[in-house]
Amino acid sequence: MRVVKLFVVFALLGLAFVGCSGSKQHKDASWTAKPSNLQVVFTAPVVVDSTKDNCPMFPWYFTNANVAGGARTTICEKDVLMLPGEMKKMSEWFLSNVDNTLKFNSSSHYKISEISKDLVSYSEKDVDGEKLRVPVLKSMSDSADVYMVLDSIRLKSKIRVKEGASTYMASVDMNVGSTINNNCVYISASYAFYDVKTAKPLDYGYLEESQCSDQMVIEHDWVNVLRDLILHMIDKTPVAQF
Numbered sequence: 001m002r003v004v005k006l007f008v009v010f011a012l013l014g015l016a017f018v019g020c021s022g023s024k025q026h027k028d029a030s031w032t033a034k035p036s037n038l039q040v041v042f043t044a045p046v047v048v049d050s051t052k053d054n055c056p057m058f059p060w061y062f063t064n065a066n067v068a069g070g071a072r073t074t075i076c077e078k079d080v081l082m083l084p085g086e087m088k089k090m091s092e093w094f095l096s097n098v099d100n101t102l103k104f105n106s107s108s109h110y111k112i113s114e115i116s117k118d119l120v121s122y123s124e125k126d127v128d129g130e131k132l133r134v135p136v137l138k139s140m141s142d143s144a145d146v147y148m149v150l151d152s153i154r155l156k157s158k159i160r161v162k163e164g165a166s167t168y169m170a171s172v173d174m175n176v177g178s179t180i181n182n183n184c185v186y187i188s189a190s191y192a193f194y195d196v197k198t199a200k201p202l203d204y205g206y207l208e209e210s211q212c213s214d215q216m217v218i219e220h221d222w223v224n225v226l227r228d229l230i231l232h233m234i235d236k237t238p239v240a241q242f
Contacts, residue, residue, distance in 0.1 A: 024127045025205030027236050031193075034238040038110035039144035040102070041137070043117045045094050048156035094153070097223055101230040107241035111144075120151055125204060133190060134204045140196050147196060148239070152206075153189040157217060184212040187225045191233050203237055 091114050099112050119139070125132045135151035159182065188208035192201050209229045211221055234240040 023205065023207045023232075024130060024132050025207065025232075026125065026127050026132075026203065028203055031202040032238060035108050035145035037144045038106065038108040038146050038148060038239060039141070040098065040110055040112040040148045040150070041115045042094065042098070042112075042150035042153065043115060043120060043135075045090050045153040045155055047090065048154055090155075094226070097226050098150075098230055101227045102234075105231060105234065105241060106239055108146075108239055110148075117151075120149070125201075127205070132204070132206060134192050134201065135190050136192070136201075137194065140194065140199070142196055144196055146202065146239075147194045148233075149192050149194065150233075151190050153187070155185075155187050155222070157183065157185045159183055182212040182214055183217045184210055185217055185221050185225055186210045187222070187229050189229065193237065193239075205233070207232055 095112055095114060102110055102112070119137060121136045121138055123134050123136050125134050133152075135149045137147060137149055140147050186208060187210075188206070190204075190206045192204035194200065195202055207229055209225045209232070211225050211228075213221065231240075
């Protein structure tokens, strides 16, 4: 079993170099005490509608209203991508999958909930010579030892076109190339861990994870990217059990 766990860790580290272009993290080596109770809070995710025409964005979500003939229509076929009802579903989906990731990878007892954007302010931190906008909770309950705050959560997809292999065609005496359409999904977020007693930021950063495939985007792709995002947030912290 230990061999399997180590393999997973190395695989995740490899993904960090592939999927985190533009990511910035501050890892505080002095934070070594595992919190007994972790409170995870997040603000509502926002979906960026970058591929509305071909509709690879969240195809498992549907509008509340039926269209002509009793059929259902996916959100990205609407003029407005996310209605309040669908945003609630999105928050529920996000919470469920973060919970599922922490359930198998956190060493601490935790609770997770959505909070209003009004409860979050921001501070600027220097990370590798660049300014980073870090979420700060305006108040924290002493029922937890550490708070994990996730904010500015963005989900988007796009089609990335790249050149494929070229073939020489003698009939026209030229190389004929091909293009490959990759369907890419992205999830990004700012995050911070805080010691409740001192309000000290223990760890913080901005992460973007992505995954591309020549296949149609399905929910499993989004779940994979979100899992990687959360694992890289808790990596090298006392919260992680791997």
